[in-house]
Amino acid sequence: ETGVTQSPTHLIKTRGQQVTLRCSSQSGHNTVSWYQQALGQGPQFIFQYYREEENGRGNFPPRFSGLQFPNYSSELNVNALELDDSALYLCASSSVNVMNTGELFFGEGSRLTVL
């Protein structure tokens, strides 16, 4: 158990709908990152939030957006869902010195299916 919790664990949406995924970071961690993992592939970086500001973004379109709250929890919002958005969405929390420890703690993920 990493102390990173995500909800919901599974959900099914249809094309064009919108979805919000939630993440509670491990106690004491002020940075949250989101990754998308398609079936059979490695995780891909979506973006990172630090102190409620976006701190780096991967190659994802603007319909992927996020928020971080004062308690360091975070949301990932995806608008206008497409079939290719079907994936496992992983949240990871870390402290600001993660580069020194390498310890990026992942949650169990939210599996999104778009029909």
Place this chain on the structure above:
Amino acid sequence: EDKVVQSPLSLVVHEGDTVTLNCSYEVTNFRSLLWYKQEKKAPTFLFMLTSSGIEKKSGRLSSILDKKELFSILNITATQTGDSAVYLCAVWNNAGNMLTFGGGTRLMVKP
């Protein structure tokens, strides 16, 4: 663009065998390389490597980095069925805010 390639894509062995998983990378301003094990959903951290030639070891698992040839290997000795998982290799970007992952190696250990 940073790139991480893992091989083989998948591997089937029997309990007691030794396996070697490979990871090659191309990254601007290398900082560190990480190995993760993913059994069901959450990747779990195994090792972080920053210096060439220094082996990291944890039980039956060990890993080493070659910064000249830009690769790392993960060795698992005396494999057990509990080692069955996807093993992911990743590198940090220079800003330290993004991990670039390889596609993973799926290991199946048969009794």
